[in-house]
Amino acid sequence: MPVEEFVAGWISGALGLVLGHPFDTVKVRLQTQTAYRGIVDCVVKTYRHESLLGFFKGMSFPIASIAVVNSVLFGVYSNTLLALTATSYQDRRAQPPSYTQVFIAGCTGGFLQACCLSPFDLVKVRLQNQTEPRAQLGSPPPRYRGPVHCVASIFREEGPRGLFRGAWALMLRDTPSLGLYFVTYEWLCRQSTPDGQNPSSATVLVAGGFAGIASWMIATPLDVVKSRVQMAGLKQREYRGVLDCMVSSARQEGLGVFCRGLTINSARAFPVNAVTFLTYEYLLHSWG
Numbered sequence: 152m153p154v155e156e157f158v159a160g161w162i163s164g165a166l167g168l169v170l171g172h173p174f175d176t177v178k179v180r181l182q183t184q185t186a187y188r189g190i191v192d193c194v195v196k197t198y199r200h201e202s203l204l205g206f207f208k209g210m211s212f213p214i215a216s217i218a219v220v221n222s223v224l225f226g227v228y229s230n231t232l233l234a235l236t237a238t239s240y241q242d243r244r245a246q247p248p249s250y251t252q253v254f255i256a257g258c259t260g261g262f263l264q265a266c267c268l269s270p271f272d273l274v275k276v277r278l279q280n281q282t283e284p285r286a287q288l289g290s291p292p293p294r295y296r297g298p299v300h301c302v303a304s305i306f307r308e309e310g311p312r313g314l315f316r317g318a319w320a321l322m323l324r325d326t327p328s329l330g331l332y333f334v335t336y337e338w339l340c341r342q343s344t345p346d347g348q349n350p351s352s353a354t355v356l357v358a359g360g361f362a363g364i365a366s367w368m369i370a371t372p373l374d375v376v377k378s379r380v381q382m383a384g385l386k387q388r389e390y391r392g393v394l395d396c397m398v399s400s401a402r403q404e405g406l407g408v409f410c411r412g413l414t415i416n417s418a419r420a421f422p423v424n425a426v427t428f429l430t431y432e433y434l435l436h437s438w439g
């Protein structure tokens with residue numbers, strides 16, 4: 152089993168993650184809190200109340216976990232294609248896989264990445280939702296003192312299963328959206344590259360960026376549900392499951408609730424995924 156894809160997936164994912172985390176914090180807050188009137192209001196309030204550091208809350212765990220999560224995504228994607236088509240990364244431009252094969256490989260990678268991502272994503276969302284400024288003398292401490300304290304508290308208060316809160320919504324979000332992610336990327340690369348040749352850096356950047364936007368567009372409704380289920384049990388109401396969360400959110404706030412965070416998700420998706428794909432292709436190419 153080729154391991155280069157796993158390593159390239161890790162490094163490229165880490166670069167994308169640092170670039171996109173501030174957008175991600177604003178998105179999570181808009182999806183789960185009612186204190187903000189929109190993106191600008193959320194950015195201004197976060198900055199005033201918590202300084203620039205507020206945008207980077209909850210980043211240490213994703214950084215630590217990206218090695219597993221993104222390498223699983225890209226490694227499983229590439230190795231599933233190898234199993235389906237018997238072509239390695241190097242042969243794939245000369246003998247391109249069909250879009251159905253790309254979709255199946257993307258869904259498989261997405262499903263397995265969601266299984267690994269679930270507890271890390273939960274901790275990220277809980278920490279991002281803490282709006283207290285950095286600890287000051289006399290101010291009440293935030294509920295979670297950091298990622299390790301957050302894991303320990305969830306384990307104690309909600310049991311071991313609590314660490315997998317939102318896992319179903321995450322799998323439902325990531326399986327089809329990552330299938331679409333890789334299909335969009337492949338399609339855009341093939342449209343602007345002569346047969347058998349490697350896409351240029353500009354093509355990879357644009358195709359990666361739009362693949363990110365396309366995948367987040369279909370993923371956002373389940374992203375809202377996932378974030379809400381993850382926050383439930385803390386200060387918000389408890390849901391009986393994914394469907395219950397969908398129905399009660401729609402009843403109380405209208406169907407528009409499923410588009411919360413769509414603009415910021417798309418704005419974040421372009422640079423994050425342009426950088427991720429460019430780094431991934433560059434690394435595999437130079438190791439090839």
Ligand SMILES: CN(C)C(=N)NCCC[C@H](N)C(=O)O
Binds near residue numbers: 167328363366370
């Ligand atoms: C749930 N969806 C839509 C995705 N995971 N899409 C693929 C993009 C992955 C990238 N690390 C990012 O966070 O944008």
